[in-house]
Amino acid sequence: MPTFYERRQLVTPGDLVAEGNYIAGENTFKENEKLYATRVGLVEYEERKVSVVALKSFYIPEVGDTVIGKVMEITLGGWILDIDAPYPAVLRASDVMERSYRPQKNELSSIFDIGDLVIAKIVSYDRTRDPLLTVREPGLGKITRGQIIEITSTKIPRIIGRKGSMISMIKRETGCHILLGQNGVVLISGKNLEDEQLAVMAIRKIEDESHTSGLTDRVAEMLKKEKEGEIKNA
């Protein structure tokens, strides 16, 4: 039962990763006992499961995910949000207001207007319908400060790091509050613009080098250097 790549080796669509009695994990498909990669990414082996951690992908909604979206449209029944996915997401007016309340369009825009950023959770999604959102839980709702950047959603785990080590380090070094949407949209809010820019740099670096090792140390080093540079220039 051979495998043809080492752990964390780079593969491209169509690469034969394994042959034999293996289970096709994420970003792979099996045909006639042969397991192929379907995306560009790094090979991972988990006992008999072979998967590819995609370096190039896009977000597919999953129930329970926390996402950050932008309001695109206001309809009679609520809002339509862009969550950086192949499908637009729906937030119903009834989610925000009392059930019996019949909202007018201009009242809806006073709650969330076109262009607003909203943190929400996906409550339902299947192949036949666009994802449905809720903002009823604490911590969800309109974003009023900070900036957002968009990264490949599959790299979110890398930004979190093992047991949160990477993200806590960045928060510590930059003093920023960082919220990671599962859809690859990241909200950064700090005390000032410079701190926020540091966090942005760190996250972009992780995105570019996510396929390498020793990343946490390198990011920490970069942040220290940048902060020293700032102090010198101040």
Add this chain to the structure above:
Amino acid sequence: MPKAEGKLIDKDGVRIDGRKFNELRPTTIQVGILSNADGSAYIEQGKNKILTAVYGPHEVHPKHLALPDRSRLRCRYHMAPFSVDERKSPAPSRREVELSKVIRWALEPSIFLEYYPRTSIDLFIEVLQANGGTRCAGITAASLALADAGVPMRDLTVACAAGKLEGQLVLDLNDSEDKEGEADVPLAYMPNLNAITLLQMDGQLTLEEFEKAIKLSLEGCTQLYKMQKEALKAKYVVVKEEVKE
């Protein structure tokens, strides 16, 4: 443009540009060169310069084109007005319409369209400079643009044309070889499934010549397939090496 003087291929099978009968034109490929598109790739094959880009999967507009059980692949093959000797009108010609269709058919089998119902994947192939074999070079690059966009695929699709020139079968005809030659056989291929997804021919070939032309084209495809994979990995390989320093 004056017609080529003299023979295009000599008795030893060496062509005017110095290539042997089974040699590809010099080819370079770059992936991920456009910032707005979800995926992109650029190919230069001889004098061909072709830019490809992918947007999607995303919502279909107009909505009635949405398919309930799969994504809809849309493809636009288009030549820039300055891409050819005599300026070409920017309006889509009948040739561009046909090529858009056969190119879409060439790439569809590789994509897991059924994963993304009610969406569309829009593929654009812009020929910036044309010198023969643009549909094949376009497919080779477009497949990489799809991979760059993170569209899951069964395999990369690679394409190459073979043909007959002054009685000899040759690989990868350039424009003058195509115009002066006796036959042109463009072909697109998915190596893992041994699947030919585009096959056309114009000219005149016996059945034996047709078979040889197909086999020659598949050889060209095999070489280009390797280049495709390297192009996809290139960015990551460079970063990895920089990191090591």
Add this chain to the structure above:
Amino acid sequence: MSMIIRVKQQQIAQLMSKGKRLDGRGLNDYREIKVEMGVIEKAEGSSRVLLGKTEVLVGVKIGIGKPFPDTPNEGVLTVNVELVPLASPTFEPGPPKEDAIELARVVDRGIRESKAIDLGKLCLEPGKKVLVVFVDVYVLNYDGNLIDASAIATLGALLNAKMFKYEVEEGEVKVKPGYTPLPMQNYPIAVTFAKINGKLAVDPWLEEEQVMDARLTITIEKEGKICAVQKGGTGYFTTEYILEAAKIAKEKASEIRKLLVK
């Protein structure tokens, strides 16, 4: 695209794997072909073909125009296809879309690459005036395999076509009395295969087309050489299938050619 009933789809696929077809034909059998020539007197040439229930009418008009710059001494051939709305609930009115354009170009390729028309004999004034052969394919009923039906009808119409006798006197093109046939020197025949459930079936009818995963058209000229090939559909072929199809196409083409050329 009309929806096909799933049960029928399975039926066709299952029968096919046993080498049988729903209408009783063998894999290499064409439906009944009927050819009529000269059905439209106003056209210089015309032909109506029934391939099973698929009906195609082709009219040839001959006019005078400018030659293409790279062939100043040759006449011009242009092929257009109209998928007339009355032919199928799936055809909509409007300018030709991709299906009509592909069909026109495949038919054109067969005629052009086989050099069926001796375009060199259609030159009136080198570089300035040549005869233009307008081929208009009118699809009247769509029941599968428009390519082969259109190709047969086109060849029929061209063989039927007569043109005025032209002479150039003192720089002016003058029409002389009498007619002369359009100079034809080759007789290309298109043979289309559907790939269904791993089998190749010739001349697919409408429901087979809806079920097939790909089609392959091979056009054969009078000496048995291939002069055009077009793979269509979202499926694929292996080299073995392609070469098998080419062999069968060669046989079928000579059979069908006998309907038009004795």
